Amino acid sequence: MYKSYSIELGGKTLTVDIGRVAAQANGAALLKYGETTVLSTATASEKPRDGIDFFPLSVEYEEKLYAVGKIPGGFNKREGKASENAILTSRVIDRPMRPLFPKDYRNDVTLNNMVMSVDPECRPEIVAMLGAAIATCISDIPFDGPCAMTQMGLVDGEFIVNPSQLQWDKGDLKLTVASTAEKVIMIEAGANEIPEDRMIEAIYKAHEINQTIIAFINQIVAEVGKEKHAYTSCAIPAELFDEIKKLVPPEEMETAVFTDVKQVREENIRQIKEKLTEAFAENEEWLSLLDEAVYQYQKKTVRKMILKDHKRPDGRALDQIRPLAAEVDLIPRVHGSAMFTRGQTQICDIVTLAPLSEVQKIDGLDLNITTKRYLHQYNFPAYSVGETKVSRGPGRREIGHGALAERALLPVLPSEEEFPYAIRAVSETFESNGSTSMASTCASCMSLMAAGVPIKKMVAGISCGLVTGDTDDDFVLLTDIQGLEDFFGDMDFKVTGTKDGITAIQMDIKIHGLTRPIVEGAIARCREARFFIMDNCMSKAIAEPRKEVGQYAPKIIQIQIDPQKIGDVVGQRGKTINEIIERTGVKIDITDDGAVSVCGTDADMMNKAIEMIQIITTDFEEGQIFKGTVVSIKEFGAFVEFAPGKEGMVHISKIAKERINRVEDILTLGDHVTVKCMGKDKMGRISFSMKDVDESEK
Numbered sequence: 001m002y003k004s005y006s007i008e009l010g011g012k013t014l015t016v017d018i019g020r021v022a023a024q025a026n027g028a029a030l031l032k033y034g035e036t037t038v039l040s041t042a043t044a045s046e047k048p049r050d051g052i053d054f055f056p057l058s059v060e061y062e063e064k065l066y067a068v069g070k071i072p073g074g075f076n077k078r079e080g081k082a083s084e085n086a087i088l089t090s091r092v093i094d095r096p097m098r099p100l101f102p103k104d105y106r107n108d109v110t111l112n113n114m115v116m117s118v119d120p121e122c123r124p125e126i127v128a129m130l131g132a133a134i135a136t137c138i139s140d141i142p143f144d145g146p147c148a149m150t151q152m153g154l155v156d157g158e159f160i161v162n163p164s165q166l167q168w169d170k171g172d173l174k175l176t177v178a179s180t181a182e183k184v185i186m187i188e189a190g191a192n193e194i195p196e197d198r199m200i201e202a203i204y205k206a207h208e209i210n211q212t213i214i215a216f217i218n219q220i221v222a223e224v225g226k227e228k229h230a231y232t233s234c235a236i237p238a239e240l241f242d243e244i245k246k247l248v249p250p251e252e253m254e255t256a257v258f259t260d261v262k263q264v265r266e267e268n269i270r271q272i273k274e275k276l277t278e279a280f281a282e283n284e285e286w287l288s289l290l291d292e293a294v295y296q297y298q299k300k301t302v303r304k305m306i307l308k309d310h311k312r313p314d315g316r317a318l319d320q321i322r323p324l325a326a327e328v329d330l331i332p333r334v335h336g337s338a339m340f341t342r343g344q345t346q347i348c349d350i351v352t353l354a355p356l357s358e359v360q361k362i363d364g365l366d367l368n369i370t371t372k373r374y375l376h377q378y379n380f381p382a383y384s385v386g387e388t389k390v391s392r393g394p395g396r397r398e399i400g401h402g403a404l405a406e407r408a409l410l411p412v413l414p415s416e417e418e419f420p421y422a423i424r425a426v427s428e429t430f431e432s433n434g435s436t437s438m439a440s441t442c443a444s445c446m447s448l449m450a451a452g453v454p455i456k457k458m459v460a461g462i463s464c465g466l467v468t469g470d471t472d473d474d475f476v477l478l479t480d481i482q483g484l485e486d487f488f489g490d491m492d493f494k495v496t497g498t499k500d501g502i503t504a505i506q507m508d509i510k511i512h513g514l515t516r517p518i519v520e521g522a523i524a525r526c527r528e529a530r531f532f533i534m535d536n537c538m539s540k541a542i543a544e545p546r547k548e549v550g551q552y553a554p555k556i557i558q559i560q561i562d563p564q565k566i567g568d569v570v571g572q573r574g575k576t577i578n579e580i581i582e583r584t585g586v587k588i589d590i591t592d593d594g595a596v597s598v599c600g601t602d603a604d605m606m607n608k609a610i611e612m613i614q615i616i617t618t619d620f621e622e623g624q625i626f627k628g629t630v631v632s633i634k635e636f637g638a639f640v641e642f643a644p645g646k647e648g649m650v651h652i653s654k655i656a657k658e659r660i661n662r663v664e665d666i667l668t669l670g671d672h673v674t675v676k677c678m679g680k681d682k683m684g685r686i687s688f689s690m691k692d693v694d695e696s697e698k
Contacts, residue, residue, distance in 0.1 A: 003224055007216045009033070009150075009209070010161035012122055016134060018224045027139025027226070031131045033162075034122035037067075039114045040131025042139045048106035048232050053292045055105055057098055061089040061128055062114045063365050073363055083364050087399050089125045092149075093132045096178035096186035099510050100144045104235040109141060118365050121164045126151045129178070130213065137217055140226040144512065147185060148213035149178045150206040154194070159205055169368050175199075175505075177206035181214050183513020187493075190407040193457075193501030196523050203519065236293045240286050244293060247279055248272055253301045260314030262344055262433050262483065263386065269294065299488040306467045306485075307476055313484050314343075321462070321480040321529055326442070326541035328450040335553040336451025338541070340443035343482060344433035349443035351451040353553045354422045355599035357589045374413055375424045376406030378440055384429040401437040402427070405461075408441045408496035408504040409448065412456040419454055420556050420597050421549075434482035435463040437506075441496045442538055449542050452549035458538060459503055460530040461496035464522040465489040472515050479525050491518075495526035499534070554587075556599045557606055563594040565617040571645045576616070579644035584609040615643040620686055624677040625693065630667050638667050640675055640688055648686035650675060657691045 002019040015032045022028035025041040049056055063086050065072050065079060072079055082090070093111065101109070113128035129149040137146045153163030154173035168174055173194055178186035184207055191199065256268035273294055280286045286293075305311045310318055322343030331337035336351035360372040378401040382389035394402075405427065413423070425447060427440035438461035445459045465481030468474065468490050478485055486492050490511045496504040502523075507514075514522075549555065561569065569590065570577045577588055586600035586609045596613060600606045615626065628642035637651040650673075655666050667673070675688035 001224070005216070005220050007213070009213070010163075012162070014127075014130070016131075016220065018138065018220065025135070025139075026141050027135040027137070029131050029134045029138070031127050031134075033119070033127045035117060035119035036122040036124050036127050037115075037117040038124055038127040038131050039112075039116060040128060040135040041110075041112045042132070042135040042141055043110050043112075044139075044141045044229075045108040048234060049108055052106060053234075053295075055098065055101055055103075056108045057094065057101065058108070058110045059090045059094040059097075059132065060110065060112045061086045061093065061125075062112065064115055065363070065365070067115050067118045067124070068365050068367055070363075083362075084399055084403065085125075085364055085366070087396050088403055089128060091396060091400050092125070092176055092186070092188050093129050095188075095508050096147055096149070097132065097136065097143075097145075099185065099512060100147060100180070102142050102144075102231070102233075104233045105142055105231055106234045107141075107231060111136065115365060120166065120367065123151065123162070123165055123168060124365060126162055126176075129176070134217055134220060137221050138225045140229045142228045142231060145180070146214050146217040146221065147178055147180050148210040148217065149176060149186075150209045150213070151176050152202045152206045154191075154202070159202055161206075161209060165366055166368055169366070173202060175202050175206065177203055177210065179207045179210035179214070180513050181211065183515060184519060185509060185513045187505050187507040187519075189502070189505035190410070191502050191504065192411045193498055193503060195501045196527055199502050199505070200520055200523065204516065236289055236296060240289060240293055241297070243280075243286075244276060244297060247276060248297070250301060253297060254305060257298055257302055257484070258305070258311070258313050258315070260316075260343075265313070265484070266386075269298065298484075302484060302488045303467050306478070306489075307469055307474070310476065312478065314482065318476060319479045319525065319528070321532060322482070324533060324537040326446060326537045328446055328542045333552050335550050336447045336449075336453070338443050338446035338450055339430075340439050340446065340538075341431075342435075342439055342442075342480065344431055345436055345439050345482075346429075346431040347427050347436060347439040347443040348430055349425055349427045349440065349447040351444070351447045351453065352424045352426075353451060353453075353549060354424070355554065355556060355587050355589055355597060356416065356420055356422055357587065358422045360422075373416065373422050374406065374410060375422075376402050376409065376427070376440075376444060377424070378402035378405065378427045378429070378437070380429045380432065380436065384432040384436075401440065404437050404494065404496075404504060404506050405440040405444055408459055408461055409444060409455070411503045412459055412498065413448075414454045414456070420558055421453075421554075423448070423453060432483070434484075434486055435480070435492070435494065437461070438463050438494055438496065441504075442533060446538055446542050449545040450550075451553065452546040454545045457498040457500065458534050459496055459498055460533040460538060461494060461504070462526050462529040462533065464491070464493040464495070464525045464529075466491035466493070466509075466514075466518060466522070468511060473517075475518060477518070477521050477525055479529050491522070493522040493526070495523060495530070497527070497530060499531060552601070554599045554601055555603065555606060556597050557610055559596050559598075559610060559613065561590075561594045561596055561613065561617045563592065566590055566592075566594060568616050568645075569596070569613055576645035580609050580612050583644070584612075588613075612643045616646055620677050620680075622677055622679045625674065626677065626688070627672065627674050630669055630671040630673060633663050633667060633669060635663070638663050640673060642675070646686075648675065648677070648688040649681070650688045650690055654678070654687075654689035654691055 017030040027042040152175040153160040153171040172192040174190040325341040425444040441461035465478035584605040626642040628640040632639040678687040
């Protein structure tokens, strides 16, 4: 049965069609927001997957280039692997929805969102977020929804609900907030140094709008929603927990997990598992559940000690940051490097500078952005957590962490006019025990300064954790969570910023939402912590950007030429510019407005290239002095090339002060000569004289 529902959001109409397409999916919704169209589906397997101890949720965001009237590039002319934007959008959909599925559910679930058309006034990402929630809510898949998402922009000091693509790209805030009917469940933000109180205001404006959307979804579910299906619970039997506690009393588990050395804790738990394996050797069912049971026992132990006794596993105070260390220039010959260490989390970041011709080209649905000048990439090798595993390239987590650190630094980067470089920062994880993305932010900030990138302000990042009790006001916030507190806690609230405001937020939770006091408290904790990190660690390693780029970094000289002369510099089929590059070994970029960037490592060759370009683009005047090479000899004179593709003629009478009978008596091919411009001859050619050059001008 086909039904259509509509609601006004941000001054535009969102229409949801149910029963019109994809009827065989567990749940399907065709959404139109303006003319942006997204098909969202939710499907689940009939049975749980064997042998897994997690909920196998897959979220896909498919960017179809026909949605913006483009044919994909490449040989196959079809969409390939997901773009970075698609991966990040999938993660933003996954993070708020995953905690709302039953914790003991093990059936495979896939949420697919296919972008079929894009209206620049209505961003497809927010449509997919809403579509995924609606498709799941009306399906028979167990889900404790509904949930809703709203995006908030900031242009000229005014908040904009679900901004257009241009407003999103150019505004001072890119905020996405997901909510249930009671609480905020996800925050993702990029910001141009937004003050904390202003950010909180934006978050709760979005939360209010989400309540309207939730009422709308409830209406749809009431009319067309399916009854949720029964499923096989994978919960650990209570009797198994009882037996484990007899063999390993709570005080023994407390002793095992409460240490500040990750390896010691892991060895303690290994010994406990070995003891329990021997005890349950005759019970195969319990043995198969043992790993999960011990994990949950650890979790309950850590949560109880933090919540009731305010005791953290490594003995720190609730607001205490782990030991910090920072240094720069530890990697020779690279353009910039820095290492940041916080406890057992250690990141080394390396910066590479290049001319703007090496910016990343983007082939996506945002027609406003086709290139990317600043790249931050994050790697997480298995050795960083003491494991062995073959590297398969960056996964969604790595791409997400890199994007978060990238978003953190973007607001403080110099403009292309101030610093005409493409910039790549790569964070290598040497050691990991919690919040490597925030360590990457600190390391990349220092590495950029070490490379001589004139960033406007220092940026730091930190993560705040949470353990909750039975009531909304029973909670404990934890500054700088380590891995164990992340795994067993309820929240990973990451905030980056300068001393003047927030540049990025990413909030993940494992519970059904956060109250406003928790959100405000976490933001305040992160502010104090990032100030501490900047003042007591980062600024001691490097306080400000270096005045010049390093010895091995390319140097760039910029000049402005008349745009009408660009063709003269380029030459026919690029002959002139390629010859300049071949002679000097530099790289040359020319924009349509006549901005010329010459990039190289040899200052003399760069200046020579600039001189050639200036000669080519200068209107010739009588009396100008040039240096050139004899490239052709005729009976009546010699032709001198004074710049690539530019020649003038020295008449035989202008070669020497005395009369000569043959040009060859004075000149040979390849001679380097100094000439004076005498204007143009009757044929319009540039006329040169050698004999009129004074000795002081040579």
